Every structure is written in structure tokens, then in C-alpha cells.
């Protein structure tokens with residue numbers, strides 16, 4: 426059984442949970458210890474005790490640890506990628522790509538540890554000195570989802586440590602393997618005991634115990650909107666700092682003047698790769714009239730040719746859905762869309778392979794309208810819908826009509842429409858002639874409206890959440 430990490434020690438528990446491969450449910454990757462309330466409280470106590478000394482650790486120590494971790498992650502990307510593909514189900518090249526991203530994030534924040542600058546300003550009072558500096562927030566709670574088992578923990582843990590915070594990390598129930606490997610690497614890289622603690626277990630027990638504990642100074646969360654709202658509500662009484670990354674219902678607008686090859690590529694990649702289980706996945710194609718039929722025809726052909734199967738098989742392009750309940754949710758939404766008048770143009774059926782896995786042929790639903798549930802609620806699977814619109818203005822209105830605002834894309838050869846869309850799209854990230862999913866690791870990530878709350882993640886903007894600003898005045 427793989428243990429918890431609390432205060433620098435391995436902690437075993439009486440109860441363990443199997444980590445099951447969604448491509449082959451007979452493949453048990455390993456058994457992972459499960460924390461309860463007592464272990465979670467012990468982890469918070471360890472992080473609290475370590476917070477003072479770690480806040481005073483120098484940039485060199487933090488740099489060296491983050492660098493060593495990043496180098497090891499990159500050196501082991503094939504092995505860690507295989508583990509990730511086995512536990513989450515994305516295909517091996519995507520999994521190795523995710524591990525590479527995680528490694529690069531550690532290298533980026535190793536550099537940032539050496540670049541922690543402040544400001545010195547002239548006071549409005551003659552002779553008085555003013556210094557503006559950043560200090561750690563304290564103990565950071567990290568609650569992560571299952572869809573990026575190593576990249577999301579990396580982009581939360583690396584800046585937390587870089588800026589001198591200690592961490593209590595709760596990975597998603599379905600993906601303890603990548604989380605465990607990451608925490609183990611960081612300990613071998615030289616992290617002092619208690620600076621990073623790993624508590625695996627159910628959200629309603631471990632996550633809730635974190636929310637209820639006032640010793641956690643800040644919580645960064647990625648997951649569903651419902652849980653995100655819970656995190657915010659539970660944090661308010663403590664006036665705790667909160668950062669939430671939640672769902673998306675990301676539009677891809679395709680205009681008559683689009684390059685059809687580019688548009689179909691953006692649609693296919695953005696909606697269905699990684700089995701559509703990306704918060705930035707395109708799920709609504711908003712297409713103007715003259716290109717509509719050609720776009721749908723070409724896209725439907727390419728969707729039906731997608732090879733769905735075991736994530737570790739070389740020919741597979743689309744791996745399984747992550748588990749039984751997510752598969753049921755995906756199938757439900759396809760049915761709801763059909764009942765509300767949508768036409769299932771391609772895919773949408775469960776497929777059987779040699780191994781017992783949660784395989785779903787990606788689904789394209791046409792003839793949909795903005796008032797249907799398929800166009801307003803997050804499905805989080807390989808399911809996308811098409812809406813036919815009159816012109817650019819109608820497309821923009823439709824794109825902005827949902828509660829979410831994470832990523833928005835447009836395919837057009839018109840500079841005028843591309844420029845207007847960049848300005849007018851109500852989203853944290855805008856893509857022109859690119860898939861809505863697939864972002865750089867060194868620039869801000871996040872959305873607006875119901876997609877995100879609090880400061881941005883990643884890149885230099887990460888400092889906003891993981892530090893608190895101090896303004897110091899000195900008399901002449």
C-alpha cells in the first residue's frame with residue numbers, strides 16, 4: 426500500500442483504495458492509503474509547524490529543490506507518463522506531454538524563486554522610505570481534480586513552495602498515483618519535513634476537513650462548480666484566501682471565411698482529444714450559415730474515423746472516459762440533447778474493446794439551439810454540439826450567452842472579426858485559429874464568470890495568490 430506523507434513521514438492507514446485503470450478495469454495499479462479526519466488534521470498541524478522556518482528559507486534553497494524536482498520529472502517522463510495514462514486514461518503521448526509540462530513548470534518556478542523582487546518608492550513625505558514586498562500566505566490547501574493528475578498539482582505546488590508557503594495537498598480520488606510520485610520526488614529533492622503533506626481520500630472527508638480548519642490560510646481548488654462554491658462558502662467565515670478554477674462551456678466560433686482545414690482541426694482537437702475531459706475543451710461549435718454543412722460533414726467524417734481504445738496502445742487516439750459515473754453522465758447528456766431536439770450526427774455509443782474499459786465514441790450533436798441544456802451545462806466528456814447562426818454578431822452573442830467564461834475560440838481569416846472577438850469574448854483565454862484547449866505553462870491561466878474566482882494561476886501572475894503584499898515605511 427502506498428502511504429500518506431505527513432510531516433516528512435510515510436503514514437499507513439488501515440483502509441486503502443485500489444487505483445483502477447479505466448482502459449482495463451482488471452488492471453489495479455496499486456493500493457493507496459486513505460486519510461481520515463485525524464490524518465488530515467495531523468497534516469495541517471505539520472504544515473503549520475513548518476510554515477515559519479520555510480517562509481524564512483532562502484531563494485537558493487527553494488530554487489535548488491524545485492530545479493531538482495523538475496529535472497527528475499523530465500528525466501522520468503516516459504515512466505510517469507505511462508503511470509498517468511494508466512490511471513487517468515489519456516493516451517500515452519498526451520500523458521507524456523502532461524508530465525513534460527509539469528517538469529517545465531518546476532523549472533519555471535525554480536527561476537522565479539531567484540527573482541522575487543519588490544518595489545522601492547519615494548514617499549509623498551520627504552525623507553520617508555517606502556518598500557513594497559511580498560511574503561508567503563502561510564499554509565496553502567490544494568484540492569485537485571482528476572483530469573490533469575500531475576500538471577494541475579504541479580502548477581499549484583510549484584508556486585506555493587517557490588513563494589515560501591507550506592502545503593496540504595489532496596489529490597482527486599481517481600488519480601492518487603501521479604500525486605504520490607510527485608510528492609515523493611519533491612521529498613527526495615530535499616524538501617524539509619512538513620513543507621509538503623499528501624493526504625489521499627474522499628473529498629467529503631479529507632477535503633471537508635481542510636475546508637473546516639482555520640489553520641489553512643489559503644485554498645486553491647480545481648474541480649466542479651458545485652464543489653468550488655462549497656470551498657468559497659466554507660472559507661468565507663475565516664476570511665481565507667480562495668482561488669477557484671471550475672467548469673467551462675467553451676465556444677468555438679467558425680465563420681464563413683474560415684480556412685475549413687484549420688476549423689475542422691481546431692474542432693476535433695479542442696473537443697475530443699484527452700477524451701474531451703479538459704476544462705478548456707470546446708463543447709459548442711457556433712457556425713455561420715454558409716460554411717455550416719461543409720464543416721459539419723467534414724468534422725463528422727473525421728470523428729467517426731477516430732480510434733478509441735486502450736490508452737497505452739499505439740494506434741489509440743482517444744482513450745477511455747475516466748470512470749463509470751462520468752461515462753453515465755456523458756451518455757445522459759447525449760440523450761438529453763436528443764430529447765430536446767438535437768440530432769446525433771456521429772458517434773455517441775459505448776464501444777467494446779478487448780479489455781473492459783469505459784470507451785465512448787466521440788459524439789457530435791447538430792441542430793442544437795442556445796436554450797438546450799447541452800449548450801449551457803458542462804458535460805466533461807467527448808461530446809460537442811453544433812449551433813447554426815446567421816452571422817458574426819449572432820455568433821458572438823451566442824458565445825457569450827453561458828454562465829461560464831474560461832476559453833473561447835474563433836476560426837476566421839478576417840482580421841476585423843478576429844480582433845473584435847479577442848476584445849469582446851467574455852472569457853479568460855481567447856484563441857484565434859487555434860483549439861480552445863492547449864495552453865502555455867508560463868502565462869496566466871483562468872477564466873471569468875462562473876469558471877474562475879480569485880487571482881490567475883501560472884506564470885508570473887501566480888504570485889498574486891501565493892503571496893501577500895507588505896508596504897513598509899521607514900522614517901528618515
Ligand code: TXE
Nearest residue numbers: 569570596597627628629632633648649652671672704805
Ligand atoms: O469533481 P469534484 P468530480 C466537473 C465535471 C465532472 C464533475 C464531477 O463536470 O463531471 O465536475 O467531477 C474534492 N470538500 N469537473 O466529482 O467533486 C474532490 O475530492 C472539499 C470539471 O471529480 O468537484 C476532488 O479532489 N473537497 C473540472 C476535487 O474536489 C471536495 C475538473 C474535485 O472534485 C469536496 C473536474 C468537499 N465537500 C471536474 N467534495 C474542470 N472543469 O477542470 C469533493 N471534493
